[in-house]
Amino acid sequence: MPIVGINSLLLALDETYRSAGVANYNAQLLRHLPAAAPDLHLRAFVGDRRFSAAPGMAVARPAWSTRRPLARIAWEQSALALASRRLDLLHGAVYASPLLASCPTVITVHDLTFVHHAAALKRFHRVYLRLITRLSAQRAVRVIAASENTRRELIDWLALPPARVIAVPNGVSEEFAPATPVAVEAFRRQHGLPARFILFVGTLEPRKNVERLLTAFAQARAHLDADTCLVIAGSKGWYYQQIFAQAAALGRGDRPSRVIFPGFVPAAQLPWWYRAATVFVYPSLYEGFGLPVLEAMASGTAVITSNTSSLPEVTGDAAILIDPTDVDALAAALVRLLNDEDLRAHLSAAGVRQAAQFSWRRCAEETVAVYREALGLPPGMERSP
Numbered sequence: 001m002p003i004v005g006i007n008s009l010l011l012a013l014d015e016t017y018r019s020a021g022v023a024n025y026n027a028q029l030l031r032h033l034p035a036a037a038p039d040l041h042l043r044a045f046v047g048d049r050r051f052s053a054a055p056g057m058a059v060a061r062p063a064w065s066t067r068r069p070l071a072r073i074a075w076e077q078s079a080l081a082l083a084s085r086r087l088d089l090l091h092g093a094v095y096a097s098p099l100l101a102s103c104p105t106v107i108t109v110h111d112l113t114f115v116h117h118a119a120a121l122k123r124f125h126r127v128y129l130r131l132i133t134r135l136s137a138q139r140a141v142r143v144i145a146a147s148e149n150t151r152r153e154l155i156d157w158l159a160l161p162p163a164r165v166i167a168v169p170n171g172v173s174e175e176f177a178p179a180t181p182v183a184v185e186a187f188r189r190q191h192g193l194p195a196r197f198i199l200f201v202g203t204l205e206p207r208k209n210v211e212r213l214l215t216a217f218a219q220a221r222a223h224l225d226a227d228t229c230l231v232i233a234g235s236k237g238w239y240y241q242q243i244f245a246q247a248a249a250l251g252r253g254d255r256p257s258r259v260i261f262p263g264f265v266p267a268a269q270l271p272w273w274y275r276a277a278t279v280f281v282y283p284s285l286y287e288g289f290g291l292p293v294l295e296a297m298a299s300g301t302a303v304i305t306s307n308t309s310s311l312p313e314v315t316g317d318a319a320i321l322i323d324p325t326d327v328d329a330l331a332a333a334l335v336r337l338l339n340d341e342d343l344r345a346h347l348s349a350a351g352v353r354q355a356a357q358f359s360w361r362r363c364a365e366e367t368v369a370v371y372r373e374a375l376g377l378p379p380g381m382e383r384s385p
Contacts, residue, residue, distance in 0.1 A: 002088040002375050003041045006030065007080060009066050010094045013050045021203070022094045022110055024291070025146075025170060029093060030057065032364035039380075040371065043087070045080060047072070073128070089375055091367075095129060097136045106374050107136045108144040108168075111288025111309075112153050113207060120206040120285075122238060134158060141374045144168045144367065146289040147310035166370055169313075170289045171360030176271045178300030178352060187272045194260075197229040198334060199277035199301070201265065201292045202284070205237035209283045209306075209324050214246045214259065216283075216330035221258070223335040228258065233273060235264040274299035279337050279344070282306070283324040290314045294358055297351030302344040304333045314358075318350035 011026035030044050034056030042057040047066040053059045062079065066072035073096075081098035084090050090097060092107040114121055114129040121129075137143050137158055143165045145151035151167040154160060188195070198217065202208045210232060217230045232243075250257040265273050274280060280296035282305040290311045296303050297318055305311050307321035315321065320337060322329045337343060372379055 001039065001041045002377070003043060003086065004037070004371055004375075005043045005045060005060075005084065005087040005090045006033070007045050007076065007090065007092045007094075007097070009045060009047045009062070009072050009076065011046055011048055011051060013048050021291070025108075025110070026093050027051075028171065028173065028360040029364060029367065030054070032360045033057065033368065036361070036364040036368040037371065040368070045083070069124075069128075073132075089371055091371070092136060092140075095136060096132045097140060099135055099139065101139075104141045104374055105136070105139060106142045106144060106370055107133075107140045108146070109133060109137065109150060109154055109288075110146045111150055111286065112157060113286055113288070115157055116153070117207050117286050120239075140164070142166060142370050144370055146170055147313050149310040149313060150288045166366075168363055168366040168370065169358055170291055170294070171358050171363040172291070172294045172298045172355055173360060176274065176295045176298035176355070178348075179272075179275050184272070184275045188276045191269075191276075193231070193273075193276050194227060194229045196225055196227065196278045196338070197231050197260075197276075198338070199231050199233065199273060199280050199296075200282065201233045201270070201273070201280075201296075202282065203234050203237035204232070204240035204243055206239050207285050208234075209285050210243045211246055212324065212327050212330065213281060213283050214243070214250065216327045216334060217259070218250055219327065219331035220334040220338075224338055228278075228338065229260055230258060231260045231262065231273075231277070233262050233265045270295070271299050274301050277301050279304060279334070281330075281334065282311075283322070283330055284309075284311070285324050287311055293319070294355055298355035300348045300352055302337055302347035303351060304330070304337060314354075315351075316354045318347060318354040320347070 008026040010022050012023045031054055034054045045060050047062055062075050066075050077098050081100040084101040084103045087103045090101055090103055090105045097105040097107050114126040118126045145167045148167045151165050154165050155162055247259040274296045280301045280303045282293050284306055286309045293305050293314050303319035305319050306324040320333050322333050
């Protein structure tokens with residue numbers, strides 16, 4: 001039975017931004033892979049000791065803490081390279097593989113922020129990601145991209161053969177689904193949430209474009225109910241100080257700012273925050289996939305998001321798409337959607353239908369199909385001894 005290793009060192013179960021994004025991808029992939037690959041021996045490399053694997057998957061843990069980036073990189077390029085001698089295939093689930101791996105490799109590239117929006121990252125991260133992604137992708141037998149847009153960007157950036165790069169979209173968990181109005185109202189009251197609010201969910205960092213969202217909200221307020229609030233949920237990431245300064249400025253004088261920062265929302269509560277929102281807005285400048293948009297649609301909340309990168313792939317025709325650099329367009333979309341109940345109902349229903357096309361089960365199955373292709377196995381069949 002072929003042995004496939006999955007490097008999931010960035011899986012984190014903290015209730016901070018570390019558990020979002022690629023950490024969530026790792027957690028969901030490991031949860032669903034065993035059912036998708038009963039004829040493969042799966043071995044996950046995970047640093048977080050709170051993680052328990054699903055039946056059918058072995059777990060290997062590093063000999064030292066890999067929480068800090070340099071420690072993780074050192075382990076990947078040394079100990080994991082040695083461990084690859086006992087593998088038939090190694091999947092680097094977040095960009096990187098050991099450059100001296102002894103077995104064939106597959107990597108997943110989630111986005112190319114470090115190429116297209118490099119200023120949004122700290123210098124070490126953008127330099128490291130450019131280097132390790134280039135080297136890992138060039139030696140990989142297959143490269144998984146989180147969207148068709150990211151796939152095209154990878155092929156263009158690295159001149160990779162198109163057949164080596166496969167788009168495998170992320171999924172959405174079953175927990176994200178509409179709920180009854182009575183249950184949503186009970187949650188809203190329990191958590192002291194306003195009756196009408198615009199919700200943003202994401203790590204507070206430049207690429208998420210929160211400063212323009214604040215400006216658009218300030219413009220839109222004159223045309224909205226006076227008690228409409230903007231809720232910006234998510235952990236502090238990097239370069240976030242201006243966001244708080246700008247929000248404070250909205251409340252100068254005798255006018256309340258109407259901007260709420262609840263911080264990180266625990267995973268168990270997140271579907272309810274989406275459901276409780278009147279509108280979900282995600283004006284990100286660039287996304288490799290855009291999971292919060294998918295989660296909001298699955299929860300039955302009408303969405304405004306950007307018309308750039310992968311986001312139109314995720315939304316189809318189930319959201320209002322705007323140029324994320326056009327503050328006037330964003331303000332107008334907020335006013336339009338908040339003041340049109342019929343449009344919200346239409347987008348809510350369309351969003352639920354659109355989100356139903358994406359699942360983590362499908363993501364795992366398509367990932368396993370890539371493994372089989374990389375191993376030279378027929379689809380869905382074990383390699384002969």
